[in-house]
Amino acid sequence: MIPEIGHYALVLALGLAMIQAVVPLWGARLRDDTLMGTAGPTAFAQLAFAAIAFAALTACYVYSDFSVANVFENSHSAKPLIYKITGVWGNHEGSMLLWVLILALFGALVAYFGDNLPATLKANVLAVQSWIAAAFYIFILGTSNPFLRLAEAPFEGRDLNPILQDIGLAIHPPMLYLGYVGFSISFSFAIAALIEGRIDAAWARWVRPWTLAAWMCLTAGISMGSYWAYYELGWGGWWFWDPVENASLMPWIAGTALLHSAVVMEKRNALKIWTILLAILAFSLSLIGTFLVRSGVLTSVHTFATDPTRGVFILAILTFFIGGGLALYAWRAPVLKQGGLFAPLSREGALVLNNLFLTTACATVFIGTLYPLALEALTGDKISVGAPFFNLTFGPLMVPLLLAVPFGPLLAWKRGDLLGVAQRLTAAWMCGLITVAVTFAITRGGPILAPFAIGLAVYVMVGALTDIFERAGLLRVPFPTAIRRAGGLPRSAWGTAFAHFGLGATLLGIVCESNWNTERIVTLKPNETVSLRSYELTFDGMTTRQGPNYRELTAKFTVRSGGTVVDVMEPSKRNFASRGTSTTEAALLTRGFSQIYLSLGDPAADGALAIRLYHKPLVLLIWLGTVLMVFGGALSLSDRRLRVGAPKPAKKSALQPAE
Amino acid sequence: MKRLRSLVMVLLLLGMAPAFAVQPDEILADPALEARARNLSRELRCMVCQNQSIDDSDAPLARDLRLLVRDRLLAGDSDDKVLDFLTQRYGAFVLLNPPFNWSTALLWLAPLAVLVAGGAVLLFTLRRRRFVSADPTPLTPDEQRQLNDLAGR
Numbered sequence: 001m002i003p004e005i006g007h008y009a010l011v012l013a014l015g016l017a018m019i020q021a022v023v024p025l026w027g028a029r030l031r032d033d034t035l036m037g038t039a040g041p042t043a044f045a046q047l048a049f050a051a052i053a054f055a056a057l058t059a060c061y062v063y064s065d066f067s068v069a070n071v072f073e074n075s076h077s078a079k080p081l082i083y084k085i086t087g088v089w090g091n092h093e094g095s096m097l098l099w100v101l102i103l104a105l106f107g108a109l110v111a112y113f114g115d116n117l118p119a120t121l122k123a124n125v126l127a128v129q130s131w132i133a134a135a136f137y138i139f140i141l142g143t144s145n146p147f148l149r150l151a152e153a154p155f156e157g158r159d160l161n162p163i164l165q166d167i168g169l170a171i172h173p174p175m176l177y178l179g180y181v182g183f184s185i186s187f188s189f190a191i192a193a194l195i196e197g198r199i200d201a202a203w204a205r206w207v208r209p210w211t212l213a214a215w216m217c218l219t220a221g222i223s224m225g226s227y228w229a230y231y232e233l234g235w236g237g238w239w240f241w242d243p244v245e246n247a248s249l250m251p252w253i254a255g256t257a258l259l260h261s262a263v264v265m266e267k268r269n270a271l272k273i274w275t276i277l278l279a280i281l282a283f284s285l286s287l288i289g290t291f292l293v294r295s296g297v298l299t300s301v302h303t304f305a306t307d308p309t310r311g312v313f314i315l316a317i318l319t320f321f322i323g324g325g326l327a328l329y330a331w332r333a334p335v336l337k338q339g340g341l342f343a344p345l346s347r348e349g350a351l352v353l354n355n356l357f358l359t360t361a362c363a364t365v366f367i368g369t370l371y372p373l374a375l376e377a378l379t380g381d382k383i384s385v386g387a388p389f390f391n392l393t394f395g396p397l398m399v400p401l402l403l404a405v406p407f408g409p410l411l412a413w414k415r416g417d418l419l420g421v422a423q424r425l426t427a428a429w430m431c432g433l434i435t436v437a438v439t440f441a442i443t444r445g446g447p448i449l450a451p452f453a454i455g456l457a458v459y460v461m462v463g464a465l466t467d468i469f470e471r472a473g474l475l476r477v478p479f480p481t482a483i484r485r486a487g488g489l490p491r492s493a494w495g496t497a498f499a500h501f502g503l504g505a506t507l508l509g510i511v512c513e514s515n516w517n518t519e520r521i522v523t524l525k526p527n528e529t530v531s532l533r534s535y536e537l538t539f540d541g542m543t544t545r546q547g548p549n550y551r552e553l554t555a556k557f558t559v560r561s562g563g564t565v566v567d568v569m570e571p572s573k574r575n576f577a578s579r580g581t582s583t584t585e586a587a588l589l590t591r592g593f594s595q596i597y598l599s600l601g602d603p604a605a606d607g608a609l610a611i612r613l614y615h616k617p618l619v620l621l622i623w624l625g626t627v628l629m630v631f632g633g634a635l636s637l638s639d640r641r642l643r644v645g646a647p648k649p650a651k652k653s654a655l656q657p658a659e
Numbered sequence: 660m661k662r663l664r665s666l667v668m669v670l671l672l673l674g675m676a677p678a679f680a681v682q683p684d685e686i687l688a689d690p691a692l693e694a695r696a697r698n699l700s701r702e703l704r705c706m707v708c709q710n711q712s713i714d715d716s717d718a719p720l721a722r723d724l725r726l727l728v729r730d731r732l733l734a735g736d737s738d739d740k741v742l743d744f745l746t747q748r749y750g751a752f753v754l755l756n757p758p759f760n761w762s763t764a765l766l767w768l769a770p771l772a773v774l775v776a777g778g779a780v781l782l783f784t785l786r787r788r789r790f791v792s793a794d795p796t797p798l799t800p801d802e803q804r805q806l807n808d809l810a811g812r
Contacts, residue, residue: 367765383757601682
């Protein structure tokens with residue numbers, strides 16, 4: 001009964017989406033308040049029914065209802081409850097259901113918070129949002145229905161792929177989807193602006209915070225996925241330039257560009273047309289990402305050809321929204337008025353430069369990811385485009401961008417003074433140069449480029465703080481005054497500083513990890529010792545243990561530094577009988593920002609054990625940097641100018657919860 | 660002997676759960692040669708995996724390729740010769756870093772092309788807009804009259 005309720009709710013959500021896709025749009029054309037007013041209630045109702053559908057599928061998973069094909073294929077009665085729940089989106093059908101749930105959630109949020117929007121804009125935005133929703137409901141119901149029943153219910157399920165039974169992967173997809181789908185708001189706003197043929201102040205005020213929120217979720221999602229790969233896959237890699245990763249990186253880069261151009265638009269009313277285009281592109285790339293991951297086209301063009309229903313359907317959605325969006329843009333964008341003027345050397349100019357490099361970087365990833373597919377489809381030649389290509393092309397593109405990052409917030413709007421800013425950044429580039437020299441001195445004979453990259457990272461980090469230090473008057477006024485002034489700075493200034501500092505920190509982590517990573521691959525017998533940097537690890541022995549749905553082989557290692565015991569590391573291998581597969585659970589020992597990484601190979605008959613052991617210097621900075629970026633985004637989101645908002649009618653605000 | 664041992668290992672691996680990438684017994688005694696082998700492995704694709712280098716992959720085929728690379732290095736081949744040898748055997752698909760040729764020219768030149776084209780559009784737009792801002796269209800007498808009316812003059 002429960003799956004049928006879910007299925008029915010999904011059909012009702014589709015019906016509501018279709019109403020919401022047409023009626024408000026029509027109302028906006030006729031300026032009819034009643035017709036436009038349907039947008040809000042239908043958005044709420046759509047969310048309710050999407051939530052019922054999702055809850056129904058979750059219930060099927062929790063009760064292990066194996067008569068539902070999707071549950072049978074991806075669950076197991078012995079699986080821990082948390083992974084039964086997260087297993088809902090650990091498969092194609094369920095994850096698409098999560099996708100539309102989040103889409104409906106965002107639509108409802110716009111309806112809820114959108115009281116201060118012009119009525120026609122709100123109606124148009126919600127209608128466009130619903131076109132996307134309707135397309136995906138049809139996709140789910142037509143090609144990926146999670147509620148299909150099996151004629152005869154099996155006794156036991158096939159279990160979820162063990163490497164997905166992990167808390168990191170439980171949170172990663174929802175975060176990623178919040179980001180992907182969050183960009184649909186910017187997209188809907190862009191399309192609505194193009195339909196109306198004008199962009200006003202409300203537009204800019206609205207698009208930036210929503211983009212920022214989506215960007216924060218996407219940043220966190222990508223970062224979490226990367227950390228998951230790092231500890232779960234067993235060889236300590238954290239980024240592989242895999243097409244699936246690229247699929248999430250592309251919208252992130254476009255979103256970052258959008259975030260920066262939206263600032264210009266909000267503050268200076270310039271770059272309007274470009275911002276609209278970026279908003280369309282960011283969501284288009286999210287859709288392309290969904291297509292790449294969900295259609296199977298990545299494995300090979302041929303897998304795609306053997307079961308093309310889903311792929312062709314997403315491709316049609318893709319063509320409609322991207323093609324339609326861009327066509328509408330080409331047709332209507334010239335109607336929009338260009339805004340404020342600025343000199344090339346100004347904060348606007350710096351943000352345009354940021355956009356130029358980010359867009360190029362995004363295009364590079366795009367071409368690198370899709371080129372092999374296109375070449376194979378066109379000529380039949382099979383080539384690979386892997387990490388070496390991206391490192392060679394993406395890396396150099398980032399250097400000028402990173403050099404420019406500290407300049408941005410220090411340049412004045414409209415007309416800036418480049419030399420003056422360079423002077424104010426003295427501390428930053430001095431710190432950078434000293435770091436280069438010191439790193440060279442310490443790592444004599446090591447990699448040549450790495451010290452420069454470290455210097456660049458330090459320059460970005462110090463440069464990010466320069467704005468705050470200067471505006472607080474640190475070293476110029478008494479310390480307590482400086483602290484008070486710093487506290488009084490707009491939160492968006494703090495947000496920028498944190499996010500840019502985080503960028504530098506991530507770079508520092510990446511450079512250190514990839515250049516000074518120490519690796520040991522050895523076979524050890526019990527009581528033998530292996531040394532790594534200043535640490536000594538002794539293999540104490542192995543034990544086996546029975547987990548809820550796996551058997552675990554755990555090895556115990558004592559870590560000593562200079563003779564004293566530091567800690568114990570217990571890496572393990574888990575064997576999942578239901579799928580006949582096993583996972584490696586690496587042991588991580590954190591020392592400062594560095595980590596010792598230990599994962600197990602196979603035990604030999606004589607009790608010896610193969611291990612991979614790494615010392616990864618400053619590796620944690622890679623993810624801590626992204627945490628700072630997200631935190632910076634949150635600070636900026638809580639800025640006064642966004643919290644206060646446009647004036648509202650008094651009687652309405654009394655009904656709303658305090659913000 | 661080494662061949663035989665590796666064959667036994669492969670057979671063992673096939674029957675067992677996936678092991679991890681580089682095995683202790685693969686590592687060459689000469690650290691310089693081993694470092695070269697590792698660098699080469701990172702540039703070579705495991706043909707049965709999705710976008711993994713043979714250095715990262717735990718597939719038996721990747722292990723065969725790793726051993727092959729090491730055999731070639733021991734035989735005294737240069738890095739390029741090893742890559743050539745593998746390309747001849749498995750095609751350009753095995754190279755994660757696609758070589759520059761006619762079919763990949765677009766791929767390699769695209770980033771630069773996008774950057775240059777974007778920069779050119781930017782320069783053009785900025786220049787055109789500066790002209791506009793430096794020399795605004797003067798008001799028509801009609802507009803001037805409207806402005807005077809509005810200003811109450």
